[in-house]
Amino acid sequence: MGNKENPHVLVVGGGPAGSTAAALLARSGVQVTLLERDTFPRYHIGESLLASCLSTLRISGAYDKVAAHGFQIKRGGYFQWQHDTWLLDWDKLVDAEAWSWQVERAEFDDLLLRNASDQGARVIEQARVTNIVFDGERPTAADWVKAGDDTVHTLEFDFLVDATGRDGLLAKHFGMRRQHPAFRNVAVWSYWKGAHLHPDSPEGAINVASTEEGGWFWNIPLSDGRNSVGYVVSAKLAAEKLRGHDSRQSYYLDTIAASKPMTAMLQGAEQVAEVKAEQDYSYVADRFCGPGYALVGDAACFLDPLLSTGVHLATYSGLVSAAAIATTLRGEMSETDALAYYEYTYRRAYTRFLSLVSRMYEHYVGSEEYFAHAHKLTEVYQGDSPEQSFTRIMAGLTDVGETAGTQERTGTEVIASEAERLHTDPDTDGVNIKYMGGLDMSPVWDHWRDPLVDTDMGELRITTEPVFGLTTRPRSDAEREAVSRPVLPPRHGAGAAH
Known part of the structure; x- marks a missing residue:
């Protein structure tokens, strides 16, 4: 060579x-x-x-x-x-x-x-x-x-x-690929119009809020006025929670409602896309x-x-x-x-x-x-x-x-x-x-x-x-x-x- x-x-x-x-x-x-x-x-x-x-x-x-x-x-x-x-x-x-x-x-x-x-x-x-x-x-x-x-x-x-x-x-x-036994997480997300960032955020900052069950949310502002809003939690816990819901949409909205920070950031906002999901590991x-x-x-x-x-x-x-x-x-x-x-x-x-x-x-x-x-x-x-x-x-x-x-x-x-x-x-x-x-x-x-x-x-x-x-x-x-x-x-x- x-x-x-x-x-x-x-x-x-x-x-x-x-x-x-x-x-x-x-x-x-x-x-x-x-x-x-x-x-x-x-x-x-x-x-x-x-x-x-x-x-x-x-x-x-x-x-x-x-x-x-x-x-x-x-x-x-x-x-x-x-x-x-x-x-x-x-x-x-x-x-x-x-x-x-x-x-x-x-x-x-x-x-x-x-x-x-x-x-x-x-x-x-x-x-x-x-x-x-x-x-x-x-x-x-x-x-x-x-x-x-x-x-x-x-x-x-x-x-x-x-x-x-x-x-x-x-x-x-x-x-030669090794999977870590953890980080087997599920992410569910959608897009919103009219969402807010925390008022103390730097310009365009990603907002992250953890939950008591060990998961966390992201809130990302995009240039067209939409915000990407997603929730990440272990696949095991997500499977347990999903059994109590008739759809990913229901589960997604329920997790948001249980989070005070996310409820505040999405107050008055409108969901404008279907819920997507992906398994992370x-x-x-x-x-x-x-x-x-x-x-x-x-x-x-x-x-x-x-x-x-x-x-x-x-x-x-x-x-x-x-x-x-x-x-x-x-x-x-x-x-x-x-x-x-x-x-x-x-x-x-x-x-x-x-x-x-x-x-x-x-x-x-x-x-x-x-x-x-x-x-x-x-x-x-x-x-x-x-x-x-x-x-x-x-x-x-x-x-x-x-x-x-x-x-x-x-x-x-x-x-x-x-x-x-x-x-x-x-x-x-x-x-x-x-x-x-x-x-x-x-x-x-x-x-x-x-x-x-x-x-x-x-x-x-x-x-x-x-x-x-x-x-x-x-x-x-x-x-x-x-x-x-x-x-x-x-x-x-x-x-x-x-």
Whole structure:
């Protein structure tokens, strides 16, 4: 690899992870084909973006298209969790330029897919992959068919990016996906007109309110005046509750009526869509990459909707994988080393969020202890307080800072040890860890632990100057300018919360 004049990368899946990887590789001069099973735009849940997405959109070329669309500006979150209230104002706790959007995913994902095409990727929709051809463990070709046509097309490639989400093309092939015994939750949601946010919320903030039975609500304002309102609870409890209702609609409205915060936010509002439902569970692949392939986004791992990490992890993995692949294809680094960096980086991000979400569900004993725990999961940025550390993590900025070289990289040992303890320790500080206990995750952590520690790769980071990829050199002034954050949007411009 690296010596071939025109290497070809196949991306399977056109969601945010696949579209981001395809756009970045195409911008780097790589020949890219993206096969997407559906026709975009198509509906998808997961509307709340983290601030980290802006820098990735800028590097991939999609930022201007997304910014011009008029999505609802988001500047933080307002959490009513158990007996605590968290006012997570990104302006005040992190940075005045930390913001993102609440998006209609059908439109957002479509913009990202079209951007991949605009950057030079060959995008084929309604294309279903039926078979992957391997040479040993290395994929070398894909058979695919177009919807409504039985003709089998075979496409040879030099590298495969699996962005097939929960379908898990390669994870299922290799039998390497592990489901966490918990996070088996059910989400039910609909859309409302005339809903409100809590009056103390930052502009466009996601509102989260927990319930006594262990579930939680989201309330997300969208640009068209609708609010996405959903409820997440364990599948077991949902099944018990549903038996007492004649429909999902009845169950959904009953859960809202039982919640004082949600009753207040929906006072005078009108439900304008049918109730949708989806079963959530958390899983992780034993490895995120191998000879000639990388798993990105939900194809590698799925966490939980609680901290709105879905699009962040998708675009972040697309960014890091593309940097590793582009560097390898130019012959600047061995495939093994570049992919080790990808594995290290993406799993670190996922596992840090896993630890935080686990503690929110089962080990939450107050905001002070919880923020202190988050503080331990990162190298503290410029004297951040525990609350600031948590907010920086949940805005996605810790991950971006670590890969860009603007923040010290957190060692895997700190994060892996905590995650491993949550899986194996039945009792921590007197609190039973029901969510994570009982699953042997040692193959995952053993494969991951510090692959870069004893090599020159310890200072590796993502660069955009002079080319996109991985580097060990210090950041230049030109690079700082190239990846600088976009100009602040107006405070109450188009798409502001009603």
